[in-house]
Amino acid sequence: MISANKPNKTARYGMSIDLDRCNGCGACMVACAVENNVPPVPEEATARKGITWIRVFRVDNGEEGEERRSVFVPVLCQQCGEDTPCVHVCPQQAVEVDPATGIVGQMPERCLGCRYCMAACPYHARYFNWWDPQWPAGMEKTLNPDVAPRMRGVVEKCNFCHGRWHAAKERAAAAGKSEILPGDYTPACVEACPTGAIRFGDLKDPASEAARAAADAHSFRLLEKIGTEPKIYYRSTREWVRQAAAAPKPQEKETAHG
Amino acid sequence: MQKTRREILLFMGGGAAGAMLTPAPWRLITDTAIWSENWPGIPRPAAGEVSERYTNCALCPAGCAVRARLVNGQPVSLAGAAGHPWSRGAMCAFGLTAHHLPYHPDRLKVGSASEAETAAAVADAMARRGAGEKAAVLDLAPGRAASAVYRRAMAAVKDGVYLTPERPLGGARVDLSKARTVLSLGVPLFAGWGTPGNLYTARANFRLIQAEPYESATAALSDEWLAIKPGSEAILAAALAGKIPNTDAAVATGLAEQRIVDVGLSLRANGPSVVLAPENSPEVFELNRALGAFGKTLVADDSAEHGAPDGATLASVPDGSIRVLFLDESVPGAHIPWKAIERKLVPSNPLVVAFAWSREGYGRHAHFVLPAAVYPEMLTDIPSALDSPAPMFRLAAPLVAAPAGMIDPVAFVAKTAGIDPGNPLREKADAIQKAGRGSVFTPAGGKSTPVRSLKPDDFWKALNNGATWMGEPAAGTSFAKPASTLAAGDASDFRLAVAFTGAHFATLASPLMAKLYQDSDLRLAPDTVALHPDTARAAGLADAARGKLETAYGACAVGLVLDAAVPKGLLRVAPGPETLDICGANTRAKVAAL
Numbered sequence: 001m002i003s004a005n006k007p008n009k010t011a012r013y014g015m016s017i018d019l020d021r022c023n024g025c026g027a028c029m030v031a032c033a034v035e036n037n038v039p040p041v042p043e044e045a046t047a048r049k050g051i052t053w054i055r056v057f058r059v060d061n062g063e064e065g066e067e068r069r070s071v072f073v074p075v076l077c078q079q080c081g082e083d084t085p086c087v088h089v090c091p092q093q094a095v096e097v098d099p100a101t102g103i104v105g106q107m108p109e110r111c112l113g114c115r116y117c118m119a120a121c122p123y124h125a126r127y128f129n130w131w132d133p134q135w136p137a138g139m140e141k142t143l144n145p146d147v148a149p150r151m152r153g154v155v156e157k158c159n160f161c162h163g164r165w166h167a168a169k170e171r172a173a174a175a176g177k178s179e180i181l182p183g184d185y186t187p188a189c190v191e192a193c194p195t196g197a198i199r200f201g202d203l204k205d206p207a208s209e210a211a212r213a214a215a216d217a218h219s220f221r222l223l224e225k226i227g228t229e230p231k232i233y234y235r236s237t238r239e240w241v242r243q244a245a246a247a248p249k250p251q252e253k254e255t256a257h258g
Numbered sequence: 259m260q261k262t263r264r265e266i267l268l269f270m271g272g273g274a275a276g277a278m279l280t281p282a283p284w285r286l287i288t289d290t291a292i293w294s295e296n297w298p299g300i301p302r303p304a305a306g307e308v309s310e311r312y313t314n315c316a317l318c319p320a321g322c323a324v325r326a327r328l329v330n331g332q333p334v335s336l337a338g339a340a341g342h343p344w345s346r347g348a349m350c351a352f353g354l355t356a357h358h359l360p361y362h363p364d365r366l367k368v369g370s371a372s373e374a375e376t377a378a379a380v381a382d383a384m385a386r387r388g389a390g391e392k393a394a395v396l397d398l399a400p401g402r403a404a405s406a407v408y409r410r411a412m413a414a415v416k417d418g419v420y421l422t423p424e425r426p427l428g429g430a431r432v433d434l435s436k437a438r439t440v441l442s443l444g445v446p447l448f449a450g451w452g453t454p455g456n457l458y459t460a461r462a463n464f465r466l467i468q469a470e471p472y473e474s475a476t477a478a479l480s481d482e483w484l485a486i487k488p489g490s491e492a493i494l495a496a497a498l499a500g501k502i503p504n505t506d507a508a509v510a511t512g513l514a515e516q517r518i519v520d521v522g523l524s525l526r527a528n529g530p531s532v533v534l535a536p537e538n539s540p541e542v543f544e545l546n547r548a549l550g551a552f553g554k555t556l557v558a559d560d561s562a563e564h565g566a567p568d569g570a571t572l573a574s575v576p577d578g579s580i581r582v583l584f585l586d587e588s589v590p591g592a593h594i595p596w597k598a599i600e601r602k603l604v605p606s607n608p609l610v611v612a613f614a615w616s617r618e619g620y621g622r623h624a625h626f627v628l629p630a631a632v633y634p635e636m637l638t639d640i641p642s643a644l645d646s647p648a649p650m651f652r653l654a655a656p657l658v659a660a661p662a663g664m665i666d667p668v669a670f671v672a673k674t675a676g677i678d679p680g681n682p683l684r685e686k687a688d689a690i691q692k693a694g695r696g697s698v699f700t701p702a703g704g705k706s707t708p709v710r711s712l713k714p715d716d717f718w719k720a721l722n723n724g725a726t727w728m729g730e731p732a733a734g735t736s737f738a739k740p741a742s743t744l745a746a747g748d749a750s751d752f753r754l755a756v757a758f759t760g761a762h763f764a765t766l767a768s769p770l771m772a773k774l775y776q777d778s779d780l781r782l783a784p785d786t787v788a789l790h791p792d793t794a795r796a797a798g799l800a801d802a803a804r805g806k807l808e809t810a811y812g813a814c815a816v817g818l819v820l821d822a823a824v825p826k827g828l829l830r831v832a833p834g835p836e837t838l839d840i841c842g843a844n845t846r847a848k849v850a851a852l
Contacts, residue, residue, distance in 0.1 A: 021458075023448040024475045026774040026781070027351045033770050034335050034355060037303065040769040041777055050777025058780065060473075060823075066485040068823065070478040093281055132299045136769055138361035143303035144334050151300055191337055194348035194454040 012102040013160055014203040014231030015190070016213030017074055019241055021197035024072035028054050031192030032076075034142075035161055037149045039133040051127040053077070053158040054189050061240045071241050073234070074198070076189070077125040077158040078222060079104050081229030086117035086126065094155075102203075102231060103160050111154040118155060122223055123230075126157045160200075161187040182208060203231060220245050306330030312339055312701040312724025314640055315353040316633035316654035317590050317766065319401075320453035321640035322349045323701050323724060326357070326657050333357040333634065333657045338455065339701040344646070344726060346455030355768030359632050360658060363769065364617045369628040373665055376611060376626040380674055383582050383609040387417065391581035391604055395671060396421045399591030400568055401641030403682035404668045408586075409569060411675035418675070419580075420569035423592035426644065428538050428738050429568065430556040433647040433731075434460035437555045439524060439531040441467045441498075443491040443542065444757065447476045447534070452645035465528060467521060469494055471757065471825045484521065487512040488755030488828040489846070495533065495541035498522045499548045530554045537843045538740045547737075557647045557732045577601050584674075585612040585620045586667045588630035589638055590766055593833075595842040596623050597811035613667035616766065618835040630667055631660035639683055649729040651690055653683065653721045684718060691717045696729035752809060752846035754793070754829045775832075785834030786817040787849065790826045794818065797849045807831070809847045811840040818849075 032038065032054050041050035054076040061069045080086075084104055087095045094110035095117060097103070106126075118126045132152045135143070143149065146163035150156050168185040172178070182201055190200040201208030206215075213219065214233035220242050221230045236242060277283060306329050315322045315336075323339035336357055338347035359365075369376070384393060393415050395408040400422040412418035434440070434457065445451050447466070468480035469491060477483040486494060490511040497507030497518055508515040525531040532555035535542040546556060572594060580602045600623070603610070612624035615632035630636075634657040642650040672679035690696075694710035698717065701724050709717060709727060721727070759782050775783040782788055787807055791800070799805045799818060807816045807829070814836035824830050829847055831837050841847070 020479075023479050024780055025351055025448065025454075026771075026778075027349065027354055029773050029778070029780075030351045030768070030770050031335075031337075031354050033773055038773075040772050043776075045776070047777065047779070050773065052773050052777045055778050056780050057778070064822075066483065068473055070473055072475070072478070092284070133301070134299075135301065136361055136363045139358055139769070140301035141304065141332050142334050142357055142361070143301060145303040145305045145308075145329050147303070149300050149303070188335075192349070192354055194338070194350065195458045 010100050010204075011202040012204045012231065013200070014079065014102070014210055014214065014233065015076075016199045016210045016216075016219065016233040016235060018197045018199075018213070019071050019073060019234055019236040020238070021195045022056070022072040022074060022193075023195060024056050024058060025194065026056060027192045027194055028074055028189035028198065029056060031188040032158070032161075035144055035147070035163070035188035037133070037143050037147045038156075039135055039149070042131055042134070045130070049128075049130050051129065051156065053125075053127070053156070059241075059244055061244075069238070069240070071236065071238070071244075073245075074189070075123060075125060075222070076232065077104060077121075078123050078228065078230030078232045079158075079160070081231060083228055085120040085122065085228065089116040089120040091116065101160075101165065103162065103165070104157075105159050105162065106155065106157050108150045108154040108156060113153040113155065115155060122226055122228065126155050128155050129153060164188070218242070223247055303334075304329060304332070311655075311657060313634065313655045313657060314652040314724060314726065315349065315356060316636070316638055316640055317352055317356055318450070319399075319641045319643050320345070320350075320645075321643060321650065321652045321654075321726075322353055322453065322455065323347075323652075323726060324349070324353070325701065326634075328657070331658075339724065341704045342455070342701060342726070343699055343706065344456060344643075344650070344728065345453055346459060348453075348455035348458065350450070350454055351771065351774065352767055355770050356633055357657065358768035358770060359615070359766065360635055360661075362616065365632075366614055366617050366621065366627065366629045367661060368663065369665070370624075370626055373628060373670070376628060377670070377674065379626060380582060380609060380611060383607070384415070384674070386607075387581045390417065390579065392417045392419050392575070392579050393582040394419045394421050394575070394580045395584045395586070396572070396594075396599065397569065397591075398423060398585075398587060398593070399589045399641060400425075402589070403639050403686045404586070404589075406686075407668050407672055407677075407679045407682050408584075411671050411677055412569075414675045414677050419575060421572055421575065422569040423594055424538055424571050424573070424740075425568065425592075426536060426538055427534070427556065428543070428740055429559045430552070430737055431559055431642070431647050431732065432532060432534065432645045433555050433557055434464065434532075434645055436530050437464045437532045439465045439467065439528045441469065441521070441525060441531065441533045442476065442480075443495060443533065443535040444468075444470045445476070445534040445536055446474065446759075448479055449475050449759075451534075453643045456643070456645055465524075467524070471755070471828050472823060472830065474759075482521075484511075484513060484517070485825075488757070488825060489844075491535065492539055492541040494518070495535070495539070495545045498525065498533075499541065499545040501541070501544060525549055532556060540740050543737075543739050552737050556737070558736050559642075559732060572598065572602060575602050578604055580604065581608055583608070583610045584667070584671050585610065585624065586630075586671075587619050587621070588613050588615055588632065588636065588667055593838055593842070595811045595845075596620060596839040598842060611670075613665060613670070622835070623839075628665040628667075628670070629663060631656075631664045634658060635660035635664075637683065639686065646728075647731040648696070649732065651686065651721070651727040651729075652725075655722045655724065687718050687721055688714050690727055690729075696727055698725050698727050700725045752848050754789075754827055754847050754849070756809070756829050756831050756841055756845045756847050758841070759788075759830050759832050782819060782830065782832035783817060783834075784832055785814070785836045786819055786832045787837075788819040788821045788824050788830040788832075789828070789849065790824045791820045791822060793824075793826050793829075794820055794849070798851055799849060802851065804852055806850045806852050807837065807840070807847055808850060809840045809845050811842070811845070814840055815852055816849075 201210035322345040340347040469484040614621035621627035
């Protein structure tokens with residue numbers, strides 16, 4: 001779901017996720033794990049210790065019986081803009097915002113595993129390697145050679161498939177171009193989504209599908225009020241879904257419901 | 259200006275101390291320490307020549323077109339083939355991780371006996387069969403080229419019988435592109451039914467009414483959700499077809515009478531409509547006939563190119579009559595509870611031979627289990643998709659070589675029956691090419707070509723490179739009414755309805771699929787049951803993490819998840835090796851303490 005438009009010198013990559021189309025199939029989650037060499041979690045792990053750079057949550061409207069309505073919300077690193085909490089707190093400068101792409105990058109080689117960034121992230125989109133990565137015997141043959149497996153003791157998160165960005169840059173260079181054409185770079189989750197709910201592109205390019213979807217009247221971002229300027233936009237025509245994304249405090253909720 | 263040695267040393271010391279306040283030395287420390295973070299415990303992905311190949315996914319009849327990325331000939335990722343006119347670049351989570359299956363921890367690499375020992379035992383059992391004792395092949399994925407060989411083999415054997423599972427909608431195919439209203443009676447439309455790419459393309463043009471006791475993923479995305487009482491789907495269908503009064507149906511389903519009337523009006527006013535159900539039942543048949551779905555949104559599967567005709571159903575074979583049974587589960591297909599199969603075997607000395615790629619499944623119950631190749635190691639064709647009105651022919655061409663010692667089920671059965679299996683795939687391809695109908699889409703080139711313009715060898719080559727042949731839509735008008743809903747034995751003691759939460763082939767999943775149930779709560783883990791806390795309390799399982807699931811077919815241990823969103827009287831069962839043995843069509847169950 002990428003528009004093929006003219007290249008930009010600097011980009012501000014982002015996504016728009018249509019929650020009215022997401023069916024919670026999990027294709028994005030496993031495609032991400034395959035692309036980024038995220039291992040299966042050991043059986044003894046708890047639900048909070050697994051690594052899923054993109055995780056689909058099921059959220060409901062709190063009603064019972066036939067009034068109950070659910071929505072599937074894929075949550076990944078929100079790629080915050082100007083005020084990126086994880087960058088501010090990292091003592092190792094292991095987190096950086098790439099000025100050329102706007103992508104918040106994580107460098108496991110610099111990470112010392114203090115997990116300040118995990119505490120600072122308001123979206124819980126960062127994961128810690130509690131174990132060395134392990135795959136069933138033979139399955140390591142299927143690892144993606146473009147992405148190095150991370151070691152025990154470091155934090156990792158979505159980086160919009162940085163390996164694919166590098167590959168696209170190399171292809172562009174081989175073709176004698178200095179910049180990536182938008183359609184040449186697609187993260188694995190976008191490619192895998194069978195419903196076309198996830199759109200990716202340069203938010204600075206008003207013609208890109210992601211930018212157009214982000215400008216939709218029903219688009220919103222998670223926790224907009226805290227001012228992190230995420231580059232992941234969500235869209236739903238359902239009012240209760242948009243309200244849930246703002247995460248009102250309980251008393252605000254009561255007021256809202258009268 | 260003269261500098262003293264002291265001043266130079268002071269300058270150097272100050273510079274060094276100042277540098278410590280900059281990020282440079284700290285970066286240097288971590289950057290030079292990378293070697294310490296690459297210990298042998300961390301696998302290193304193999305580098306090498308990168309290439310692409312196209313094939314088709316063999317995990318279900320959707321047969322989505324696959325673009326595989328290979329490094330040194332080893333597939334490292336699978337993705338949908340963009341631009342494909344049928345699967346439209348979409349794949350499900352199972353298909354995206356299918357390249358892990360050859361390395362699954364439960365992979366069967368060695369059989370319970372050698373091929374020769376198994377063949378000798380089979381020959382002995384075949385020779386010792388008494389009067390009327392049958393030899394049978396149970397083909398769980400009918401409609402393949404291999405199916406024709408199985409049929410031929412059983413025809414060549416005295417008292418041989420070729421068995422196939424009963425198909426949903428009696429083998430009719432659904433044309434969603436023509437539907438304006440779809441009533442789904444618990445069909446997991448967005449969780450394993452049909453072809454994802456085709457389904458989501460057609461979805462924009464039809465209104466979906468989902469009748470289901472709990473809010474499944476399909477119900478969550480439906481235009482209207484009818485929260486009916488567990489097990490009342492057939493009653494709703496009968497009422498909508500005008501076979502029983504709406505007042506009775508309202509009591510049975512828990513829906514308001516006016517709501518049932520409105521749904522009926524909607525189905526008739528916003529046609530063409532179609533009613534989908536997971537099992538073939540007379541109520542659904544009658545409703546589809548009343549709505550005029552046959553010939554419009556449901557097409558008869560009467561094309562010879564759809565594959566070999568179905569065989570006899572298991573229900574049509576007398577209990578205790580099969581002496582020798584071959585079970586081919588190398589290709590994922592339909593599921594029949596083992597206990598339902600077992601009751602068809604002769605009481606003493608039956609012989610069951612299973613061809614399996616996994617240690618789970620029917621092989622656990624077979625007397626002999628022989629290891630078979632698995633997708634994407636094997637070469638097989640894929641039956642036409644349930645939601646395709648036109649016949650299709652696709653090959654799942656191997657992406658990696660199968661390990662040594664794998665047995666070809668078709669060759670084994672043909673040898674047992676004393677027939678020559680020939681090359682059924684090539685013969686089927688040649689027959690299609692000779693008939694000259696339909697077109698071939700080649701994913702590498704991204705274009706469709708009339709099949710008559712291709713030579714037989716070129717057609718065969720294209721098929722082996724992931725091409726899809728699509729014929730002309732079937733135009734048959736013969737639809738067989740099912741005799742009755744399948745019964746799962748005496749259900750009087752089993753008061754809870756069972757709803758499977760996903761496709762049965764969920765058990766054939768990459769270890770990475772644990773991301774969906776262990777790392778998140780998106781799905782239930784295999785062999786897990788979700789139930790209402792009151793249901794659990796009534797069974798004395800208020801605080802239990804595990805319990806016993808019992809059906810008319812038997813009992814097994816399951817994990818328990820308490821979920822207030824599951825209606826009372828319903829068990830949401832996640833398919834797994836144990837639950838699949840005892841749950842089938844219209845199963846009712848009870849839970850108890852272990």
